[in-house]
Amino acid sequence: MSTFTKHLSLADLQSHPSGGDGETPILKASTDARAKDYAGICCPLTTDAWRARWRAMCLLPADDGHDKVAIERRAEAWRATPAFERDEVTMTRLDEAEGVVAFASDWLELDAGDDWVRHDSETALLQELAYASYLNITSAILPPPKHRSQIASYARAVNICLNAVPYMELSVMIPIYDPVMLHVSSSAGSASSAATVSSPSILFSDEPSVATWEMWDAIRTVCEYNPRLTLTLDLTPPMPSVISVLSQWSAEPVRHIFLPASTFIANAKGYPVLPKVVQGFIRDIMKLRPNVILSGTTAGRHKNGGEVVYSQYVRHIEKTSPAYKASKTEGTVENFAQGYQDYLQAPLQPLMDNLQSMTYQTFEQDPVKYRQYEEAVYAAITEWPNKTDKLILCVAGAGRGPLVARCLKALQRANRDGSIYALEKNPNAYVTLQQRVRDDWGESVKLFFGDMRTFDLPEKVDILVSELLGSFGDNELSPECLDGAMRFLKPEGISIPASYTAHIAPLSSSKLFNETRGTKDVKAAETPYVVMFQAINILSGNGGGLSGNCGPKVQECWEFEHPRKDAVLNEQGLPPTNSHNARSAQLTFHIPHAGILHGLAGYFEAVLYRNIGLSIHPDRMQYISKNMLSWFPLLFPFKEPLYLPSSSELHVSIWRLTNQRQVWYEWYAEAFLPVPGSTSIRATADAESIRPSRSDSRDGGLAVARSDSREGWLSVRSTPVLSPSPMADAVDIPPIEIDSNAAVDGDAVKNNIGLIKIGQTSLHNPKGRSSWIGL
């Protein structure tokens, strides 16, 4: 569960009575807060006296009636040795500061237009953080940036602070939504001057903006994704009317949520409740377990309930979130994977390595995978044309034997006579299999020790069952192993699985980005990892994008089928080279909202038999193999982040490559901005180029409707189509609805859209230099 902290303003602190025995107001406030189930308090570090002195020193008065030289001298003395007077800070003792989240002075302007104001704000902030560090405070919240035009100066100052206080976490306060941010300031005005210049041409919509996220992105990029730099999301009204763009915050290091009583509305009985959009946002963001800072809850803003109901209500919202409920429900992936979220695991190499008994035991905890296999084998047996023959099944890669047991069960359920050959190349698992023959299976199972790529079975079999699948389908070398095992099958024999496909989607996750480049080793940054995703945001959306050429949110890369059609084989029945198992895909994604590309999420789907399958595709898994635990998705990381503006297109190239000893993946991406009337520097993708190569259409495969329609996006009525603007990426472009009457106009505009290249990644893992799978 998330924690709750009570926010106290300066006025709250001043009015808070001291306890007895030297208990200061701040200690008393902390004790009171803990008694009410808060983890602690959050309050300003400095008082109004500090603000008054700083202003008197650092902001020169406009009139001539002051001794400006004397003021300047005082300021210089302070700049030389910045220090506080006693009454300028709210706390002085270690016990007072224990567990306190401190607000740095919110009047500091690290992004003022005036050079001196910026300089002195930075000096003051460094002084405040040094003092907080002296008091052992571990978490400080910095005032939000206010002027987009000075964001680089703000970010530079934050970076200086991060380096100056080596152990403290600095959290930048950012409003999740601020319509004012749409106004771009170009003035280098005084400290108090508000942003003045706006770009009216882009203010065509009251859709929520991503401008505040874009400011955050600039700050953390300048600070090189410092892991001690986090976010405090300010949920002070106004709030957007829809939450779709807020999803990008879930890929960010959200440490605190600042939630004032003013965000709550009163329900019919006068109790505080949150508006629908905020409820949805909280439900979503709570998976990151932020600390919720509740503010103004003692002000009596709502008629009923009192202070405690605010936190009770937010806890209730958290408990109703799908992520929380799933984590508390036995048998779900979320429950099974607790503690593994966003943890990078090296994929298994069951061909090169021999698995441990514990690893098999973990597999065997998944009831869904084995149930699906049993159903597939059962269906294949019951449909077998000749009902009198004794069926011969082979489990290739039997492990400790769970699929063998399921095959026996399927034969028994179908009331069919049959026997099973079980083949395994792991000598240790082979011992367990012998034990099972002795204890459970007897004559019905015949064991063989060997590698399916070269081993010869005594006779051909009717049904070949295997489970050599990785998170990306083919990444544990199922295709290569089954090339050999296909020799075991009779001409009319069937393979379970019959086929499998690999899928990808572009994702953002500052956490995973930091993890993959943590070691500064290039190999770590171009290695695919198995990850149970949590703090991520999938950047792509369904719909064709402005060019009309984009595929769905999650796209298929390629497919493998068993047995292979048109296979060229040598006299031993084996393929002479592995070239036929190379694959490539060029995929085009629509990016509806601005975001940073950090990697590709990889998924697989397998057809076991007819409409019985396995899937970890995020939109289809619940229909095909709900609550299957065996596979987490794969992450293909990018070494450098790539900024993608709203309504841009991402073209991803991914290859499965091979030589005689290894298989590896290479990946690369390019970003484009579709611009009406411009000439593409890259030919607009045609239908052929967005189709995965070497992949047959899978109509008639899994009987689950696919949601990858590419229609439903384009239309242009009289709305002017956005022309290139420096803020195009900070504005949530409203979806342009289809107007059937305007089909001609729509096509005209669609055909007239060109793509301007705006960025690219490097080619990852060329020649398998950092990661490969051994044959």
Ligand SMILES: C[S@@+](CC[C@H](N)C(=O)[O-])C[C@H]1O[C@@H](n2cnc3c(N)ncnc32)[C@H](O)[C@@H]1O
């Ligand atoms: C993912 S495990 C599955 C084990 C078991 N069938 C299950 O579902 O629990 C794959 C198994 O195939 C075995 N294996 C992999 N490649 C093989 C090969 N070329 N020949 C024989 N066994 C192989 C591995 O040792 C491992 O036991």
